[in-house]
Amino acid sequence: MSLTLNNIVSSLQRSGTFINSLIAVLTIGGQQLFSSFTFRCPCQVGKNFYYGSAFLVIPALILLIAGYALRNQMWTITSEYCCSCVPRGRNISPLERSLACLRIFSITGRALVAPLTWLAVTLLKGNYYECAASEFASVDHYPEFQNVTASKREEILAGFPCDRSTPSNVILVRDEVALQHRYQSQMLGWILITLATIATVVSCCLARCCSPLTSLQHYYWTNHLHNERELFEQAAKEHSRLLIGQRIKKLFGFCPGSEDVKHIRIPSSQDW
């Protein structure tokens, strides 16, 4: 039973779907939590747009940058292939170069999951867009706005996202404008989701078809990179401990953790 579960979990992890789903779910949860605590539209002329846009765009940008920065591989590839200030002694073959492109491509895909989820969820929910777009609603054709001065009208429009401060005769207009903005926001969300899906499918197909590796080779290569990293880290750790152990033995006359403490010595000031 637990073996079957293990198999399912490990196959999920390997295919990358599991991690992408986890990122998306965490983003959705974070968005709900964040939005319910902090978002309150200012409802003042000239501020709604900046407030709503900031909540829409800035978290998405931060998630994008974080998505890139959190991947160590990105740094490795960048410093290996792009930085010209690192001296290098070996040439890069075309196969290596196209494999590096494939990896940058895959990292970009992973980094885009969180910001696109943020944008899609906020647009489908609609309250950020409603706040940002409230001042730009076209209400010329409503009789309630015929004999209202421009500044008063702006004020009423800015007050739409909040329940307070709306004159009682424009409550019906407010409801209609709210439905209209929600419609625009959700349609934008659907368009974004559709475009992202199409882009994902097309790029995946291209990557698979024009990859220099067959499917089995691709599996072997991914696994190989993982093992290389792991074994190198293990070897580097042991190597460095051995070297330091030798140096400490020279200084103090014994190794930390060993039982053999006969040749203990007090280091002279020269040794330091």
Added chain:
Amino acid sequence: MSLTLNNIVSSLQRSGTFINSLIAVLTIGGQQLFSSFTFRCPCQVGKNFYYGSAFLVIPALILLIAGYALRNQMWTITSEYCCSCVPRGRNISPLERSLACLRIFSITGRALVAPLTWLAVTLLKGNYYECAASEFASVDHYPEFQNVTASKREEILAGFPCDRSTPSNVILVRDEVALQHRYQSQMLGWILITLATIATVVSCCLARCCSPLTSLQHYYWTNHLHNERELFEQAAKEHSRLLIGQRIKKLFGFCPGSEDVKHIRIPSSQDW
């Protein structure tokens, strides 16, 4: 007891019914959750149809694409048999080709479970269809709509899915139109379910009858594919670890995990 449970679970997993049911149940739950949070019909002329259709069709399309993309097998088969940009050194026998068709067929079946469930549930529930079809209701025969201008009539029809803004004399008409749309939506849902069931049965019969394999051969072949994958992964892992071990030994002078650390060396900057 636990052995019996194991047997039941493993036989469910093998037959694919368990996974299909899980996908269907998750889709239904997600639809209920999603619909209650985000769906609010705009009730404005010219927008209802696009809004309702977007909520009906786009999630189904995305679920379909996700169903295909999540299956790694799909990529393997596609790149092995369809991509012409991959050079290959071996010929494909007719048996192999028809087995690949069988697998594509089975993957398509699995990928269609979620979108069809989405469509069936939303059509049986009926509120998306009600919103999308509200503007196209035929109300010529009602006396309430005799002396109403065309634009005013469109406006009233678009406002039907929302409770607000309906004149009191057409409330009965609204209820009848709502029942009519719900009838159409649910009948479409039943027709979809019936067609899907018939298609499933017919295609399963065809696949079984005209398969180049008997039932026992089919079992052996599925099992063989699974074992092939498993043993290849195991071999690839060991092979890559051995290769990397040799390279690390060249660099540091010892293998990680081995006791033999006599020939430890400090790598020069040339080695990196």
Added chain:
Amino acid sequence: MSLTLNNIVSSLQRSGTFINSLIAVLTIGGQQLFSSFTFRCPCQVGKNFYYGSAFLVIPALILLIAGYALRNQMWTITSEYCCSCVPRGRNISPLERSLACLRIFSITGRALVAPLTWLAVTLLKGNYYECAASEFASVDHYPEFQNVTASKREEILAGFPCDRSTPSNVILVRDEVALQHRYQSQMLGWILITLATIATVVSCCLARCCSPLTSLQHYYWTNHLHNERELFEQAAKEHSRLLIGQRIKKLFGFCPGSEDVKHIRIPSSQDW
């Protein structure tokens, strides 16, 4: 205590009663849930019958087909004895043929549990039948319907299942018609249950009496089928692992799990 429980559970499983009861209970629960959410009679001329019939018959048909399709044994028997496109090299003896009939018979019994439960529950509940039959009620003998045109009468009859839109002078007639339909529906339900019970008893008796096997032979035969399956699966697994092991040895130069890693080789791109 737990041993007794185990015995009870395993004997329930063996007799098939446990699974049949589970299917019936799940069907009843699903029907209640489904009906309360989605069923709303359209109450319009010419639609009631199709709507009510669709809700009565289509789920039963789908449950029947699902019941057949979910049983793997069905496919095995069908493809072994019925498909003429499979070439076969052995003749089928009369005993084998009658044993196959016995198994098809038992699978049919299991597949009929869910649809019959659905039909019985919906008929005993009566609201689907009430909707479907509303237009066909005979109301010629009521004085309220003497001087009413045929089209108006159809409209009133179609509106009976809904509470709204019934003229106040025919409310008593509506209640009488509703009671009549509920009577018809529930009597049909009882007749169905009685016939199903009699059919089950008679067919079980016939199957046992006219079976080519005695009771002990039947036990031996069931056990034999189970063992055949089990041993075949075990042999197929070992056979396929041996074959794949040879192929991997050719590619990588060693077998996974073996200690002999002297002849390790790096596969060229031709090998993949």
